Structures are given as C-alpha cells and as structure tokens.
Amino acid sequence: MNYKNFKRVLASFMFVPLSLSLISCSGSGTDSSGSESTAEEAESASEEKSTSKEKDSAEGTTLEVAVDFGDIRLEEFKSVIADFEKETGIKVQLTAPGADFETVLKTRMASNDLPDVWTTHGWSVMRYSDYLMPLNDQDWYGSITEDAKKVITDEEGNIYVLPATVGISAVMYNADVLEAAGVVPEEIRTTADFEEACERIKASGVTPIFIGGKEPSNGAGFINTYLLPMMLTNDGAAYPSAETLQDGTFDWQKTGTPVMQKFADYINKGYMNENYSTADTAEMQKALGEGKCGFIVRSILNLAVAKSYVPDANLGVLPVPYYEDGGKNMYQVGEGSCFGVWKDTKNKEAALQLLDYIATKNVIPGLCETEGSVPGLSGIDLGDSYATDAYYASIEQYEGNLMYDNVFDRQYFPSGMWSVMSEATTGIALDPSENGVKGAVSLLEENYIDKYEEAHAGD
Structure with missing residues (x-):
C-alpha cells in the first residue's frame, strides 16, 4: 500500500x-x-x-x-x-x-x-x-x-x-529504539524477556510502552491483548483460567488481582508514558513511529498508521509473550x-x-x-502492505512456537465488558496503588458476575 x-x-x-x-x-x-x-x-x-x-x-x-x-x-x-x-x-x-x-x-x-x-x-x-x-x-x-x-x-x-479478512492484535515495536537499547526483538519470547526489554529501553531514556489513555479503549486494548491472555488463557499462562472464565466461576479476588497488579506495576516501574491520561490514539501511533517509545499493543492497524505518520520508521510486530517456560507465543485473531x-x-x-x-x-x-x-x-x-508483511515475517521467526486465539473478551468474558475494562484501566492509571488495584478488580468482578448471569438467565 x-x-x-x-x-x-x-x-x-x-x-x-x-x-x-x-x-x-x-x-x-x-x-x-x-x-x-x-x-x-x-x-x-x-x-x-x-x-x-x-x-x-x-x-x-x-x-x-x-x-x-x-x-x-x-x-x-x-x-x-x-x-x-x-x-x-x-x-x-x-x-x-x-x-x-x-x-x-x-x-x-x-x-x-x-x-x-x-x-x-x-x-x-x-x-x-x-x-x-x-x-x-x-x-x-x-x-x-x-x-x-x-x-x-x-x-x-x-x-x-x-x-x-481477520484483524490481528499483538505487540508492535520501533526497531531502532530496541536496537539502541540492546534488545533483539525476535528474542523476546517470555514475559521476563519483555520486561527486561522494558528495563533496557527505560535505561536508554525512552518510554518502553505508550498507551493513549485519553481514549480509555486503548487501556482496555492493552490488557485485552497482552495482560489477560498472557496471565490467564495462553499456553504457558501464569494462572490458567480459561474454563472458569467461561463457566462463570472465575475467582476475581484471588486470580484477577495479580493481573491488574501487573498493570499497576508497569506504571509504577515507569514502563508507561507519563501522559497516559492525556495522550490520544494519534499521539500513541506517532510516538511509535517517531521513536518516542519502544512498544505499543493492540491492532496491527496501528503499525500501518504509525508508518503513515513517519514513512522512514523502522517498525515490526511480535506475538504476545508467554509467562511460564514451555509456553507458546500468541497472536490474537478477530473476525x-x-x-x-x-x-x-x-x-x-x-x-x-x-x-x-x-x-x-x-x-x-x-x-x-x-x-x-x-x-x-x-x-x-495485497501489494505493498507494511503491517501485513511485518506480521508474516514474524510468523516465520516464531514458526513452531505460535498459537492463535480469539479476541479475549469475545472468547472468555460475557458480552458488555469492554467499557468496564476501559474504566478499570483508567482507574489504575490514575491511582496505581493497592487501593486502585482493589477498586479495579471489584469493578470487573461485579460487572462480570452481573453480565454472566444476565447472559445465562434462560439456561
């Protein structure tokens, strides 16, 4: 294109x-x-x-x-x-x-x-x-x-x-930022690898992860694409919970808390942009293209848009890391x-x-x-399609260790949770303390239960 x-x-x-x-x-x-x-x-x-x-x-x-x-x-x-x-x-x-x-x-x-x-x-x-x-x-x-x-x-x-067509969600990166920080993108396989990359990028003076939180759906997109699957449902998840999420018995206090705590940890460690709450989607996309951050997470459409803002940008895409040894990297695929x-x-x-x-x-x-x-x-x-080419190149690099899953909230949440995730991530961004995490988890739990019961009322 x-x-x-x-x-x-x-x-x-x-x-x-x-x-x-x-x-x-x-x-x-x-x-x-x-x-x-x-x-x-x-x-x-x-x-x-x-x-x-x-x-x-x-x-x-x-x-x-x-x-x-x-x-x-x-x-x-x-x-x-x-x-x-x-x-x-x-x-x-x-x-x-x-x-x-x-x-x-x-x-x-x-x-x-x-x-x-x-x-x-x-x-x-x-x-x-x-x-x-x-x-x-x-x-x-x-x-x-x-x-x-x-x-x-x-x-x-x-x-x-x-x-x-299918939509692909994943981790996008600025290759020049990663190279300057001594990070080899295709070697990012595990959560520990990703977090080490964030530490190196931060030490180089660049923001590791950028989220345009002025549009709260970007916060929901981050946890929906990265944290929730990595921690709960992927091959190699920290707390495998696919069945309990789908049958309505998921324990939010015990198992949901570590997920949202991880989000707060990324903020407290300085992995995310300081202007989280005032930056919009366009600023997030430009930040990736301009090398003002190492990673953004959501649809690979953002990769193409970042490239349109900065035609000379050197960008790429990675599957979501796995948490436990022996897991698989994941691309999220939506209809x-x-x-x-x-x-x-x-x-x-x-x-x-x-x-x-x-x-x-x-x-x-x-x-x-x-x-x-x-x-x-x-x-x-498709002819000249930067995002698609980057995606296919990544598939070759990770061949033999890839899994594909549906969009998380479509597969594992009752309908209607997207706005709740947006509100929960915004709340933690404003207050990444223990109290902020507790409030976000309680919000998610209450709505998850209500919407699950509503969806299964006739069962």
Missing part, C-alpha cells in the same frame, strides 16, 4: 460521520452491452459455465445483506455490491445499522427473521452458529488460513463464515469482514454466490486496506 494514500484514506475514515441509517443500493442488472468478448471474458467462460445453473436460479432475486460497516469500509463494500449486482443480475438490499447493529441482529434472532447474509463481527461461533449455514463444503474452504481457522471453527469442526448465510434463507444460491464473488473476484485486498486487516484466505496479493 502507498502510505501517502493510506494516510489520506485514514483521514477519510476518521472524519466522515458514522452512518446510523439503513442504507440500500441496487444495481442495474447484467451487462447487455453486446460488445465483443475480451480475452479476460474468454478465460472466465469455463467458470461461468460451471456456475450457470446457480446463476440462472439466483438471477432476479433480491438478497438482504446486513453489515456492521461504517464510513470508508461501507463505501468500499457498496462498490463491491454494485459490481456484484451488475455481473450477476442479483439485487442486493444492503443495510448498515451502524452502532445499532448488534441490537438489530439480536432482535431478529429472537423472531428467527434474519438477513440472508450478515457480517458476524467476532461472534460466528459463539452467538450466531445456531442460525448460520455450515460452509465447509464451499470451494474456498481449503484456502482459509490457519490463524483464521482457529477462531471461526466450532468443536465439531464446522465453520459458518467466509473469513474475507474482520466475515460473512455468514442464514440457515433458513430462501435465497441460498444467491447468498452463496455472493460469498464466492467476495472470495474470488479480487475483493479482499480492498477490504483489507480500508480496515487495516489481513486476508483470511491464502494466496491473496
């Missing part, structure tokens, strides 16, 4: 108001220009012939597609839909409820009246699988990447979405643009044709660019 263009695209994303209205578009039907066939059309003739039966049965139908996209992602997808309509003759009613997306889908789940196709925003298995069609028999199934497959496959081995088909749809052929179109018509690179994600299918050429 050209980073001047990326910065322009990013600016559009940041400043175009979020659309909360329902948006629909319809195409002009199949191309009937009658022009002489081109070489490209001749090459695709066999493919068109093989799918003519499905096209004949789907042409002229109207397909309802609901997405959780906004702004530039929505504009990109609207162009995809327009091309799909023109090529296939299938009409698409595209709806984008914005911030109300989850509420709309939950209401429609209750009445079993769902869109033909919708984006699952991280919940294809845990929330929507009972309503979605298994897609293991689709031609693109064998192309799903290993990292994507780990988070979209249920216990029976079924997948319910086309994972066009990006993932499309599922309602199991009771009356437009199955058209719905599957849309998924095939997204998978095979060079749609995925544009989706990746607008959301800063990586392809969920192999063999996709």
Whole structure:
C-alpha cells in the first residue's frame, strides 16, 4: 500500500460521520452491452459455465445483506455490491445499522427473521452458529488460513463464515529504539524477556510502552491483548483460567488481582508514558513511529498508521509473550469482514454466490486496506502492505512456537465488558496503588458476575 494514500484514506475514515441509517443500493442488472468478448471474458467462460445453473436460479432475486460497516469500509463494500449486482443480475438490499447493529441482529434472532447474509463481527461461533449455514463444503474452504481457522471453527469442526479478512492484535515495536537499547526483538519470547526489554529501553531514556489513555479503549486494548491472555488463557499462562472464565466461576479476588497488579506495576516501574491520561490514539501511533517509545499493543492497524505518520520508521510486530517456560507465543485473531448465510434463507444460491464473488473476484485486498486487516484466505496479493508483511515475517521467526486465539473478551468474558475494562484501566492509571488495584478488580468482578448471569438467565 502507498502510505501517502493510506494516510489520506485514514483521514477519510476518521472524519466522515458514522452512518446510523439503513442504507440500500441496487444495481442495474447484467451487462447487455453486446460488445465483443475480451480475452479476460474468454478465460472466465469455463467458470461461468460451471456456475450457470446457480446463476440462472439466483438471477432476479433480491438478497438482504446486513453489515456492521461504517464510513470508508461501507463505501468500499457498496462498490463491491454494485459490481456484484451488475455481473450477476442479483439485487442486493444492503443495510448498515451502524452502532445499532448488534441490537438489530439480536432482535431478529429472537423472531428467527434474519438477513440472508450478515457480517458476524467476532461472534460466528459463539452467538450466531445456531442460525448460520455450515460452509465447509464451499470451494474456498481449503484456502482459509490457519490463524483464521482457529477462531471461526466450532468443536465439531464446522465453520459458518467466509473469513474475507481477520484483524490481528499483538505487540508492535520501533526497531531502532530496541536496537539502541540492546534488545533483539525476535528474542523476546517470555514475559521476563519483555520486561527486561522494558528495563533496557527505560535505561536508554525512552518510554518502553505508550498507551493513549485519553481514549480509555486503548487501556482496555492493552490488557485485552497482552495482560489477560498472557496471565490467564495462553499456553504457558501464569494462572490458567480459561474454563472458569467461561463457566462463570472465575475467582476475581484471588486470580484477577495479580493481573491488574501487573498493570499497576508497569506504571509504577515507569514502563508507561507519563501522559497516559492525556495522550490520544494519534499521539500513541506517532510516538511509535517517531521513536518516542519502544512498544505499543493492540491492532496491527496501528503499525500501518504509525508508518503513515513517519514513512522512514523502522517498525515490526511480535506475538504476545508467554509467562511460564514451555509456553507458546500468541497472536490474537478477530473476525474482520466475515460473512455468514442464514440457515433458513430462501435465497441460498444467491447468498452463496455472493460469498464466492467476495472470495474470488479480487475483493479482499480492498477490504483489507480500508480496515487495516489481513486476508483470511491464502494466496491473496495485497501489494505493498507494511503491517501485513511485518506480521508474516514474524510468523516465520516464531514458526513452531505460535498459537492463535480469539479476541479475549469475545472468547472468555460475557458480552458488555469492554467499557468496564476501559474504566478499570483508567482507574489504575490514575491511582496505581493497592487501593486502585482493589477498586479495579471489584469493578470487573461485579460487572462480570452481573453480565454472566444476565447472559445465562434462560439456561
């Protein structure tokens, strides 16, 4: 990707108001220009012939597609839909409820009246699988990447979405800062290695970790990507707790306290920026690019944005360290643009044709660019993509000792905990004392219990 263009695209994303209205578009039907066939059309003739039966049965139908996209992602997808309509003759009613997306889908789940196709925003298995069609028999199934497959496959081995893109969260670093401090990034394997790196970076006069805490979600992102998995759920976790987190018996006072104490320790040791509470996301990204910090933690989109601010920056990405010897380093993978088909749809052929179109018509690179994600299918050429290249290079460096897991709060917390994590980390940043930690743990415990009981009220 050209980073001047990326910065322009990013600016559009940041400043175009979020659309909360329902948006629909319809195409002009199949191309009937009658022009002489081109070489490209001749090459695709066999493919068109093989799918003519499905096209004949789907042409002229109207397909309802609901997405959780906004702004530039929505504009990109609207162009995809327009091309799909023109090529296939299938009409698409595209709806984008914005911030109300989850509420709309939950209401429609209750009445079993769902869109033909919708984006699952991280919940294809845990929330929507009972309503979605298994897609293991689709031609693109064998192309799903290993990292994507780990988070979209249920216990029976079924997948319910086309994972066009996935979001990767990890530890990003400024290579020049680490080199000046005598830190070799690919040698950071354990929590102890990471903390030793922080000590060396601090001794060199640079802030080890930067968090834009003015936007509290960055604090939540730090513990959600790094501390909570490392301490509780990863291979080699300090206090393995995956089962108790998911069955509602997690002991917050005994086991949650060390996690939040670790966050306070990083502040008290001077590992984090002093302006935590006043720095925003843009300042965090610029700090990484400008070499004012060693690490930031969250989506690797931040790596690309930092590079757009400082084109000459020498940056990289690392998986999350493991705590106990013998563990594995972890990349956190979240569903990006993932499309599922309602199991009771009356437009199955058209719905599957849309998924095939997204998978095979060079749609995925544009989706990746607008959301800063990586392809969920192999063999996709993104061109010049700094963040993606850094991610793939890291996979090679850590080959044989990597694990992939879902976004922590989606996998291990009841729905609704994100704002609570934001509040808890902000509280500790303002008061990293024992009392501050106790207050944060109590806040997390109370909300975790309430939300878990609410989610399982009908069990």
